[in-house]
Amino acid sequence: MGYLTRTGRRRRRPDTVVGMTPAESMPSAPDALAPTVTDRLVAANRGYADDFADPGMDARPVLRVAVVACMDARLDLHAALGLELGDCHTIRNAGGVVTDDTIRSLTISQRALGTRSVVLIHHTDCGLLNLTEEFRFELEAEVGQRPAWSVESFRDLDADVRQSIRRVETSPFLLHTDDVRGFVFDVRTGLLREVSVEQIPAGD
Ligand SMILES: [Zn+2]
Numbered sequence: 518m519g520y521l522t523r524t525g526r527r528r529r530r531p532d533t534v535v536g537m538t539p540a541e542s543m544p545s546a547p548d549a550l551a552p553t554v555t556d557r558l559v560a561a562n563r564g565y566a567d568d569f570a571d572p573g574m575d576a577r578p579v580l581r582v583a584v585v586a587c588m589d590a591r592l593d594l595h596a597a598l599g600l601e602l603g604d605c606h607t608i609r610n611a612g613g614v615v616t617d618d619t620i621r622s623l624t625i626s627q628r629a630l631g632t633r634s635v636v637l638i639h640h641t642d643c644g645l646l647n648l649t650e651e652f653r654f655e656l657e658a659e660v661g662q663r664p665a666w667s668v669e670s671f672r673d674l675d676a677d678v679r680q681s682i683r684r685v686e687t688s689p690f691l692l693h694t695d696d697v698r699g700f701v702f703d704v705r706t707g708l709l710r711e712v713s714v715e716q717i718p719a720g721d
Pocket of ligand 1 (some may be wrong): 587588589611612613640642643644645
């Protein structure tokens with residue numbers, strides 16, 4: 518499983534790499550000092566900073582919204598939602614699920630930094646759809662320790678969006694839970710589809 522693959526740091530000497538097959542641990546010689554992807558990012562930052570003008574903002578998001586979304590590389594949140602620098606908080610993790618740590622960030626977002634609305638975004642073709650809680654036991658078998666965290670995998674995107682909405686709405690720590698909406702982003706079309714919250718039937 519790809520998640521279990523260990524990747525070595527490229528600058529490490531092959532004979533110091535633990536737990537890798539010789540083929541994986543043996544970068545071709547000319548590559549050894551080639552720029553890493555991080556080097557590339559740092560170089561790009563120099564160009565960014567050259568054109569950067571201090572926007573003079575404080576830390577409170579202009580639109581007073583926090584967006585919780587999957588970390589998926591195909592989801593460009595700012596472009597997809599028409600967001601500008603300073604507009605929102607973005608809280609991202611595998612699946613865009615509402616974990617205790619997501620609640621931690623939302624609580625700080627609302628109580629310390631003034632956001633009031635919450636937008637939850639899952640997406641089609643999410644990696645979490647292909648995992649189960651069995652992943653934790655596979656990890657245990659490999660490394661001798663089972664993680665304390667839940668995988669938070671899901672089979673039904675809409676059901677998990679509803680679950681996430683409920684977790685936000687029922688959190689005792691949040692000040693604002695009257696504007697919480699959930700969506701599925703389609704990675705093929707770029708469109709958001711809103712997930713309607715199931716109505717509790719009136720007692721009739
Ligand atoms: Zn995803």
